[in-house]
Amino acid sequence: MTNETTFQGFRRPDGRAGVRNLVAVIPSCGCALHAARLIASAVPGAALIDYAGGCGETEDDTALALQLLSQLGRHPNVVGSLVVSLGCETLNAGELAARIGQGWAPVELLVIQQIGGTRRTVDRGTLLARQMLDAAAGQRREPCPVSDLIVGLECGGSDATSGLAANPAMGAFSDLMVADGAKVILAETSELVGAEHILAERAANTDVAERLLRTVAECEAFLKATGEDFLGKQPSPGNQRGGLTTVEEKALGDVLKGGTTPVVDVLRYGEPPTVPGLSFMDTPGNDLASVTGLAAAGSHVVVFTTGRGNPMGNALAPVIKVTGNAHTYARMGDDMDIDASGIIRAEETFADVGRRIRALSLEVASGRQTAAEALGHVEFALIRLGPVY
Amino acid sequence: MTNALRIHPQDNVVTVLHDLEPDSTIDLGDGALSEPVAVREAIPFGHKVAIRAIAPGEHVVKYGASIGVAVADIRPGDHVHLHNLRSVRGAAR
Numbered sequence: 001m002t003n004e005t006t007f008q009g010f011r012r013p014d015g016r017a018g019v020r021n022l023v024a025v026i027p028s029c030g031c032a033l034h035a036a037r038l039i040a041s042a043v044p045g046a047a048l049i050d051y052a053g054g055c056g057e058t059e060d061d062t063a064l065a066l067q068l069l070s071q072l073g074r075h076p077n078v079v080g081s082l083v084v085s086l087g088c089e090t091l092n093a094g095e096l097a098a099r100i101g102q103g104w105a106p107v108e109l110l111v112i113q114q115i116g117g118t119r120r121t122v123d124r125g126t127l128l129a130r131q132m133l134d135a136a137a138g139q140r141r142e143p144c145p146v147s148d149l150i151v152g153l154e155c156g157g158s159d160a161t162s163g164l165a166a167n168p169a170m171g172a173f174s175d176l177m178v179a180d181g182a183k184v185i186l187a188e189t190s191e192l193v194g195a196e197h198i199l200a201e202r203a204a205n206t207d208v209a210e211r212l213l214r215t216v217a218e219c220e221a222f223l224k225a226t227g228e229d230f231l232g233k234q235p236s237p238g239n240q241r242g243g244l245t246t247v248e249e250k251a252l253g254d255v256l257k258g259g260t261t262p263v264v265d266v267l268r269y270g271e272p273p274t275v276p277g278l279s280f281m282d283t284p285g286n287d288l289a290s291v292t293g294l295a296a297a298g299s300h301v302v303v304f305t306t307g308r309g310n311p312m313g314n315a316l317a318p319v320i321k322v323t324g325n326a327h328t329y330a331r332m333g334d335d336m337d338i339d340a341s342g343i344i345r346a347e348e349t350f351a352d353v354g355r356r357i358r359a360l361s362l363e364v365a366s367g368r369q370t371a372a373e374a375l376g377h378v379e380f381a382l383i384r385l386g387p388v389y
Numbered sequence: 390m391t392n393a394l395r396i397h398p399q400d401n402v403v404t405v406l407h408d409l410e411p412d413s414t415i416d417l418g419d420g421a422l423s424e425p426v427a428v429r430e431a432i433p434f435g436h437k438v439a440i441r442a443i444a445p446g447e448h449v450v451k452y453g454a455s456i457g458v459a460v461a462d463i464r465p466g467d468h469v470h471l472h473n474l475r476s477v478r479g480a481a482r
Contacts, residue, residue: 160435163452164394164404194478198454231479243404243435245469246476249456256452344406346391346418 004359005180008366009144009300010136012076013104017148019300019365020077021136022047022316023129026069028096029054029089035110035118036084039125040378046129047078047315050380054091058386062091065382066099068270071296073100073107075316076150080106080132082125087113106132141367147181149365150273152294152302152317153257154187156287159307160242163253165324165343165353166305172354173303173361174259174278183273185297186258187283187290189219193231195251199280204262211266215282257305269383270296287312288381291319301364303357311335313377318370322357337371391418393438397453402437402469404451415440415466429466437469449474 009017023046027036030052040048049072053065073081073096081100085093097109108128112121153170155162174184192199196216203209223230234247244250264277270293273279281297283290287310294302295317302319304310309332313319323329326341338357342348364370393403393415403415409432414425426440437451443463448455461473 160404164396164406164435168396194476195454234479240471243433243437243470245437245471245474246457247479248454248476249451252452252454252456343394346394346406 004362005146006143007146007149007362008141009148010139011142011144016076016298017144017300018076018079019367020316020318021045021079021133021139022077023132024049024073024075024078024081024316025125025129026073026081026083026096027051027054028069028083028085028091028093031055031086031089032084032112035112035121035125036082038118038122039082039084039129042122042126043129043133045133046082048378049315050378051382053382053388054089056389057090057384060385061382064269064385066091066096068292068296068382070096070099071270071272071298072316074103074105075295076298076300077316078105079136080129081108082128083107083109084121084125085109085111087111106135145181146177146362147276149177149182149301149361150185150297150299151177151182151361152185152187152291152297152299154287154291154294154302154319155191155254155257155305156312157306157308157310158239158253159325160244161324161341161344162305162307163244163250163256165340165350166307166322167253167256168350169324169340169343169353169357170303170305170322171256171259172350173357174257175261176354176358177361178259178261178277181276183276184258184278185267185273185281185294185299186255186263186278187281187294188254188285189216189282190223190230190285191254192216192251193220194234194247195255198252199255199258199263202261202263204264204277208263208266212263212280215266215280219282267297269293272297284383286381286383288379289383291317292380292382301361303361305340309335311372311375311377312379313370313372313375315378315380318364319372319377320357320360320364320370321372322353334375335371390416392416395421395440396451399450399453401441401443401450402439404437405432405434408432408434409438424465426465428468429464430468432468439463439465439467439469441465443469
């Protein structure tokens with residue numbers, strides 16, 4: 001399995017590969033979220049985008065949400081979308097549906113105030129979601145090259161094992177995927193502060209290096225402007241008890257996730273990668289907002305390293321959990337997919353576990369359910385640019 | 390038995406893989422240490438031990454990169470943490 005260079009995926013009319021057949025149920029505001037949730041929970045294969053904004057926020061936030069939600073509607077794992085609108089929200093639901101409609105998959109707009117309430121909307125949406133899934137049900141998986149895949153890298157709930165086992169193993173995995181021509185996305189700008197020079201040295205060219213350093217500098221300046229003493233709080237007291245002494249040390253342990261290959265591009269939050277190889281995306285350290293950005297960029301799967309144990313998932317991109325902490329794997333096994341603690345016991349190498357992550361990723365891309373999928377995790381968050389009013 | 394991990398060949402500190410008693414000998418599992426190093430105090434899991442002498446002002450190297458500078462004389466076998474290692478980046482705000 002580890003030498004497989006293909007996975008079993010769905011070939012889409014636009015040429016991309018998908019690894020799931022899902023209907024995205026997308027509320028265009030928080031007031032439509034409950035109806036959307038009822039539709040998604042009534043139809044296996046319908047995936048809730050748990051968005052609660054769309055009103056009483058800055059134009060920048062609404063524009064960002066419109067952009068990210070439309071990209072989620074055109075995610076390669078999506079075979080149809082329902083936009084569930086209240087009817088009076090600021091976010092333009094018609095525009096959202098139109099943008100999703102620019103992709104190959106069907107989209108329907110349901111406006112609660114026009115249809116006549118929650119119950120009728122849910123009935124109509126449930127029917128439409130089933131029809132969209134039925135239309136896709138005849139499609140068979142076929143061999144697709146690994147180079148079709150976009151893979152997001154994330155870490156959360158870190159502990160002393162993260163920088164010792166799970167992150168370097170994920171780095172080995174990243175190198176293997178890049179060697180096969182996949183697009184791999186390293187994320188979490190705030191975690192990079194202190195190790196940006198290491199990553200910038202690996203930039204494919206000076207333009208990428210400059211954009212990377214500028215992205216980190218802007219993140220640091222933004223945090224400083226809020227009055228937060230970000231660097232002064234790093235590493236956290238818990239990190240220090242775990243043995244981490246400096247912000248450089250913490251950041252270096254984080255940057256290992258991206259392996260050793262050149263950084264080929266720097267992406268805005270949610271921006272789809274276009275160049276094969278390792279890209280860096282400007283996302284926050286907040287796990288939900290970061291994974292949402294990775295999913296909006298079209299990540300087919302996300303690999304997530306965790307020390308203390310984070311159970312989160314994503315509605316559209318299966319999330320694979322890797323922990324280097326044997327205790328976490330024993331206590332939270334339901335939420336974990338890969339035990340990397342053999343590295344801590346000197347029984348396995350980074351390369352060994354990297355190959356196991358790759359093998360499981362291709363199995364997941366071929367249809368195997370992850371722990372987070374089995375439990376129905378669909379966490380979602382967007383970065384916020386301004387206040388809610 | 391292997392009880393510590395040197396992540397990069399250039400590292401002058403290693404990370405211990407389980408709690409170590411004073412006087413335990415560092416074993417990287419590959420016989421890489423030419424001179425045996427015994428830890429001078431109890432070292433908790435995940436913490437760092439110097440495998441070479443590091444003078445004040447010298448870089449402490451882990452992951453093959455500087456994680457800060459020594460602010461005290463560090464001998465082989467010493468615990469390396471907040472008392473003898475300072476961030477450069479964090480202090481340069």
